[in-house]
Amino acid sequence: MIRVLMVDDDPAMLEIAKIFLERSQDIRVDAIESAKEAMVKLKDGHYDVIVSDYVMPEMDGISFLKWVRRQDHDVPFILFTGKGREEVVIEALNHGADYYLQKDSNPQVLYAELTHQIRQAAERQKTKRAVLESEEKYKALFENMNEGFILYEFVRDGEEKPHDYIIRDANPKIKLIADLKPEEAIGKSASEIFRSKIVPFLDIYLKVDETGSPAKFEGYFPSNDRYFSISAFSIGKGEFATIFSDITEQKRMDEGLRRAHKQLQEIIDFLPDATFVIDQERKVIAWNRAIEEMTGVQKDEVMGRSVSSYIEAFYGFNRPILIDSIFSADGEMEGSYSRLGRKGDAIFAEVYVPSLYGGKGGYVWATASPLFDDQGQIVGAIESIRDVTERKIAEMALRETRDYMDNLLHYANAPITVWGPNMKIIRFNRAFERLTGYSAEEMIGQEASVLLPDEGREEAISEIAYTLRGECWDSVEIPIRCKNGGERIVLWNSANIYCEKDRTLMATIIQGQDITDRKRVEEKLIQATKQLLDIIDFLPDPTFVIDQERKVIAWNRAIEEMTGVSKEEIVGEGDYAYGEVFYGMKRPILIDMIFSRDEELESHYHHVKREGETLFAEAYVIPPRTGKGFYVWGTASPLFDGDGETVGAIESIRDVTEIKETEMALQENEERMKLVIEGANLGIWDWNLATGGVVRNRRLLEILGCPEASLAGHVWDQVRIIHPDDLEKVMAARRDHFDGKTKNYMTEYRLKQSDGRWIWVQDRGEVMERDEAGRPLRMAGITQDITEIRQYQEALKEANRKLNLLSSVTRHDIQNQITGLAGYALLLSEILPEDPPMRRYIDGVLELTETINRQVAFTRDYQDMGVKSPEWQPLEEVVGRAAEAVPLVVAKGPGGVAFAVEDGAEGIRVARGKGAGIEVEISTGPVEVFADPLLEKVFSNLLENATRHGGGVTKIRVSFVERGVVGEEGRGKDGGGGVIVVEDDGLGIAAEMKGRIFDQAFGRHTGYGLFLSREILGITGMTIFETGEEGKGARFEIDVPRENYRWCHTP
Template structure:
């Protein structure tokens, strides 16, 4: 594509020239009517050629040409003008115009000539640029630092740059007689021939390694790339670019020789060895031990500097190391911190000295990793510290003693806890052994325990031991056998469980006394067991009365005798302290602590212990107490024992009260059901009658309700209601119950009655059942039938009246139209408009009466809410508005059948009055025993002052009856509707369905 700028002060000729030039598809033409503006445009440099008229205002074509030559150099310039004077042509050519084309004559020939001139000028310019570029490229090739060659398919060398000639020792005059085979070394012939065949076939050979030979036979190692020029499937020549890597190869060989020399010295040595250049710190060689300890690969470290790898963690230590070596002194055992590849720090000991390799100073180091040794030392210190902390802070006693051929030796270490448990000082214990602490029982068990310890190296047991206070304590003992400083040692851990065992024994005795009893008998057993355990004069269990000021004794044992019918005041007694603060014990002087308590004075009480009885909520409902006329001495675990027993007593009191309340509730329920005016049935899941009251018997015209037991309820259901009953039974079995429904039933005398029913899933005699309450609504149904008949007649009359009024309104509107068409008096137009408006309002009122009379005519029914919304939204254009319905399919509402019109009206209002609505969303959630149904859109919303007015009759842009009727339709079954949206963010209507008017499942 050739880009052309055409400048001419004739717009019509500009357009004509552009069309002719662009017809070929070879040109892209920009036009301008001013040479001055074109020169000022930065885009002028982007064009391939300029066409210019000669005679133009401001600047003529010759002046424009001069400016172009000055500013743009030799850009192709064609003068295209109607002036044919010879002097103009000469001036144009003298000032550097490429061609001159004269306007006029045959347009086709004229523009063909112009196209030819432009094409020729641009090609010439591009050719000049190409020649210049090739000359520069040839100059660059000649002066390149790499070896560049071009070879014919027969192997003759067509071109080689100066670097190639200098490296291989040839001159330019040698090239005509040289072939590729003359410069390839014998060692590389086979490899190079294989590479040459790949390149000749047009394949990529990748990086080529080769050995060239110079004129005098020396090896030149090279690496590079080569490709070929393929024309019509045949190779014309190959091109190659190679780098002289002889020095690098020689260096690698020298390094290889060096590695071989050093391999026998340190390569496989388990001690870490490194060889580092003393000049710049470059790692020359490392052995495998170094790689294992640091985690590096050889390629990652060889040739890199120590500082670059960060091998030394402490820069100051490294400087000290270098200074020592530079001072001519060897490093003998210097410790330094070294860093591995993963950042881990090792403590190392260096043995290093300077050495010359190939005349250059190097540092040869043998390195010993002290990390494990240091860790072992630190671990030993930590273990010693840990052992000391355990010995000093353990709650259990710890003793260590020697193991001699004759048995356990003396204690070599004990902690404070062991001294406290055994009631001996450290000095006393360290002069003893385990045998000195044995009881007679322990002496009998010792041989077997010793044998088990030697076999398993650990033994755990419980036994009695003598203490320094000449008492016997029960100890839990764990004994382990281990090596300490190379000697067999016994480590014993002891725990004093004397009190725990006493508590366990007491609890066992108490529980054994309570097993197999419930209710009042269980409370008596608890009192007897506590009395025997404590040895106290009195034990009692009392229940706090509802006034929370008095307590009633449920079981009491005083001086071995049962006391019944006793109660007492809590205020000022120890029991009040228990009720308020929990477990309480007063070993002595109770009378002095509670001087106002009459019972304390009368019984001469000195010791007291009490525990609260709590119900399942934690509330104190009673008191368990032990009372003594002498100072009270109990085990330290008395609180635990009494609280366990108190929990048992509280549970029994709760059970007794629950049984009493249940019995009372059953009596109330039976009296309520037996005397109810509504029928009550209890059915099993199959419909068999398990229970019926007298009202149910009367409703079915069966004398005694017992005659209904065992019969199936479907015997009394009219055929028209069978499906409804079966459906409601199925829902009740799934837990969907508590809603009102109506059926037609058959009596025993084949009579028909209407009943209103509500069902509930219950457990009856331990099995799932259904409780049904029935109310006879036969009279109400008859009255409603009569009311519906009267309403039907009124609606018929209303329909006839509306029909006649609508006919007259059509006549009236017809005459209004005639008057408007024939009226010549403009002053009457206003009156005619008012008459037409009044006629329209009358028609709206008539339409409202037709819609209003349908409200409440049909009985409310259960309807699927999601299906209602889907049906109401069928008329929505999917391309305009999206309807999102997320209401669960399981939700049903009990409402007037016209609820479908309510939902349609909400969608219709959003579409026609909501503004730019794109989405209408319906959702439903159950909250606070109500089902909240929302309808919201993303339109303009409702202004705050209109949120309630929109439900007024007559409000709005049309008749205003829609939302008013919607509220009345919903109100039939107690459903309410409100607008709760935010103005500017869309309308939001909330329909609140109360409990009983919706169901799920």
């Protein structure tokens, strides 16, 4: 359904139009009788097409159209009116109307045409929006797709063989491969991007291009150390595209899994405990070195073999062992082991195996656990077997003293452990359990090294080895790893227990003291001190700290740079060494006044201020090391201990040289500005928009006619004396500036002084402050009395009017006399005999009267040159009107100038004359130039000169180009400017005349045409030159400054 908003002040016309249009089932019309109502409708609702009358009260159709376009409405707009003037059509189309339809035809035909135009406009708008949406979707998809996309084209050598390829297009993912943005990569070759003589994957892409078959492969880019999965496919001979995704992390994960599997095998192989692994089918998949040594069975004998192989390795016959319980009930194991238990998924047991170590036998502690896949399914099992024979022997050897040792160990407050000569733990007291979280059952039989954290492990093992060689620990600090993953720092002492018979080492007893909390406090203190020093070091202001003895304890980077004295030179120094750094002598400075007040010292500073315990002072210093003087602002504060006693002081110094220099410069500028304002005789005002209060200088009060009034007043004081005819203009100028439509507020208006005299003033101002919503709060500006200037302007206008009147009267009288003279000459030619000399004289008189007549007419055409302000003019229309005005050049049709599009060339219009056979081609494009309103006369003169004096001219071409340097003389400037070219195919201008054709009174006819054309162009900074070649036609080039032309969209 097409929604139409129809605006016409004629209710009958609205009703008829609504009936005709809504006969079409797809059109619905909202009929509105005024543009004001339509504006409200547009704000509240959406319409597909607007149809508006031209002539309406309050606001005509063109003004309504302008309002619609200012609101950024792109809704199609059809002007439907009875006015058929050409200027109305042009103005409507220039302001964005889509169609123009006159009401003066048959209603049936008229409304059929209107219905057709409405449908066309709505469909075109719908298509336009669909295209925009489609483009946005494609762009969003292309730029935000997860994969990268690049379009390539092969680069061929002299023999047409592809040797490289360049990027034609790419999405942002190209940054993954080339570390470039798409706009940076487009147009570059692969060898250039990857900086390689060997073009990556060229053979693959050539094969894709030759066969047309896509290819998918993985590629490695050493420039950024990344792997990509790449799919390449041909999109036409010589062109191909790739879609790629980054698989670096996947590749590295795969490689990590391979390495992890290998490392796991190596870890199992080097585990000190005998260990083997079986899969779900109970086949051996791992068999480490320790179990080879324990059983005498090599890995190659059991790997990949079934259950019987590993059972026989232990017992020599087939029977269930611990690892099998992972796949079966525990009941099958009962009776096979002396101790059997389960903890979570793990099963553990102790047993004596007589066949171990070649029949020597031994006690073992075995632990079996299941292995799970990602879904939690059991896929195998692992069993670890520890030889505990020595532990068993040690238990028996120490049985006599066990009760005593147990009581001694378990009831001691200090953590105590005992290990044997093999460094395996045989006692683990309750205090140690509390310290580590491990139970004695978990730790007995383990090597002492299991309690050591990874960091510093080797050094700690070396310390333990010392005890085995008979040495004792005396306050040795070694960290302990707890069950929860944490660490405790312990201070250890040790003693050795020897066998009385042979003095062999039986065990080592170790007692510890947990000093973790103490160490943490120490570390925090150290860290806090370091952080404080780091903070001071990185402070932007030069800063130093002294202790109570006036020794420097901190000296940051900024003060090193300021003074040229490094931290190493000054830290630890006392005796006012820091004073020497700044003043070249050891003397107290600001920081010393923290400890005692010194009036003599205060006199060295510009001023000293105290705020509580903090001191502030300003001084000028010249550090001896740098020799560079500057103003500084110092701040010194005391440092206190926990009891509130002063233990030191800190001073921060800020270089305020720029601020001081700025203050002095501002003061100087203020004084200079005051002189300028007083010299310019300007009134100054500062307006508080919230309160209406205005602060004014004395000169403004003089302009307002109340010099004795207060400098502080109210804005109404000035508003009430504005001329009633000017008040709305002033208020509109202020509103436009408040709304941000103008950068500055400027207006001219009349004020009534206290003596009743009206004066002209000019206001210039700017909003200086706005609130968060953008509303103006404060505005400042100047007011100037321009009464004399306005009087001079009015006098000039009046003088010009009188001169034009005098010129018009004089011209009229001269033309009357010339007409009479020509009439007498014609009568003489009729009554005089056919005497050749007499005929020649009469013809001369007639020719002179015609010349005088043309010159008089010429003064009429150019009398307004420079009188009216320059304006923006569409160049194509100006030249068209000029061509229309030249006789025998342009054929006229019903619509004015008849233009025909030649060869379908967009933007080129051709006009052909009937009699002269001269063709005028206008190819300026949609450009406007800023020029005097008499610009059309310039082109009329150029075209007329070509037809009169061109010598066989058949074609005239007018064009516009933008370029940097124009003509052989290089008149234009690089990077800007445009040129209007007027050229013909005639005989051209003789070389000896080129330098004179723009002179005053030169040439045939009036002699002023080109001279005045140059003057008209010069009003807005344009210049004209003749650059053609004699014999090839005349060529005039008009240089247009860059700021005096602009491109416009054609309707």
